[in-house]
Amino acid sequence: MSATTCDGCGNSLPPFGSVSLGSIEKGYRHLCLRCYNAVIAELSGIDFEHVDFQPVTLVDADSVPHEFRFFFRLLGDGIALAAHETKDDNREGYEFQVISPDPEGEPLELFRQLFEKMRRALAQKHLRRTDGFGLQFAELGIVRGRVSSDPDHDFGDQVPMLVIDGEPVSWERFGQMLMSYEGFSFKLEVYDKSEER
Numbered sequence: 001m002s003a004t005t006c007d008g009c010g011n012s013l014p015p016f017g018s019v020s021l022g023s024i025e026k027g028y029r030h031l032c033l034r035c036y037n038a039v040i041a042e043l044s045g046i047d048f049e050h051v052d053f054q055p056v057t058l059v060d061a062d063s064v065p066h067e068f069r070f071f072f073r074l075l076g077d078g079i080a081l082a083a084h085e086t087k088d089d090n091r092e093g094y095e096f097q098v099i100s101p102d103p104e105g106e107p108l109e110l111f112r113q114l115f116e117k118m119r120r121a122l123a124q125k126h127l128r129r130t131d132g133f134g135l136q137f138a139e140l141g142i143v144r145g146r147v148s149s150d151p152d153h154d155f156g157d158q159v160p161m162l163v164i165d166g167e168p169v170s171w172e173r174f175g176q177m178l179m180s181y182e183g184f185s186f187k188l189e190v191y192d193k194s195e196e197r
């Protein structure tokens with residue numbers, strides 16, 4: 001069972017964005033990101049000010065709203081700011097991240113970078129629904145997305161699930177879309193989510 005309160009400040013832990021710190025031998029402390037960042041800052045001797053960013057709603061190219069929560073996390077050698085889409089039905093959605101090598105840098109500047117990245121991504125659509133043919137690739141030849149897994153799939157640890165345009169797409173469904181290109185060649189490029197290509 002997961003912890004419900006932060007072992008640092010005693011506040012209730014959010015459903016996402018808590019961190020377990022420790023080891024099997026010494027046991028774990030379950031911390032909110034603010035307390036986690038304070039521990040890492042002290043260990044690393046960094047002057048770090050935690051910031052809680054409020055949820056933001058952005059609309060995509062089809063004017064559909066997407067709500068995001070933000071996670072600000074101190075790494076040993078930098079800071080990461082991530083945005084995860086939250087959906088009522090808990091299905092997977094968009095996820096974005098930016099990393100700065102300077103942990104004492106300006107949090108608002110990092111937020112601005114992430115926000116611009118989110119806006120660029122939401123303005124793009126890689127899939128479109130077509131009459132009679134179901135889901136198709138919108139842009140000839142290029143699909144961007146995230147590799148995820150489907151815990152409800154019988155072979156969930158062996159078969160990926162993709163998240164494209166903020167929507168889960170099963171491996172089988174992706175394969176069906178690819179069949180409109182039978183005989184074509186392809187190139188697959190995999191990169192960190194803090195990158196943009």
Ligand SMILES: [Zn+2]
Nearest residue numbers: 006009032035
């Ligand atoms: Zn805490």
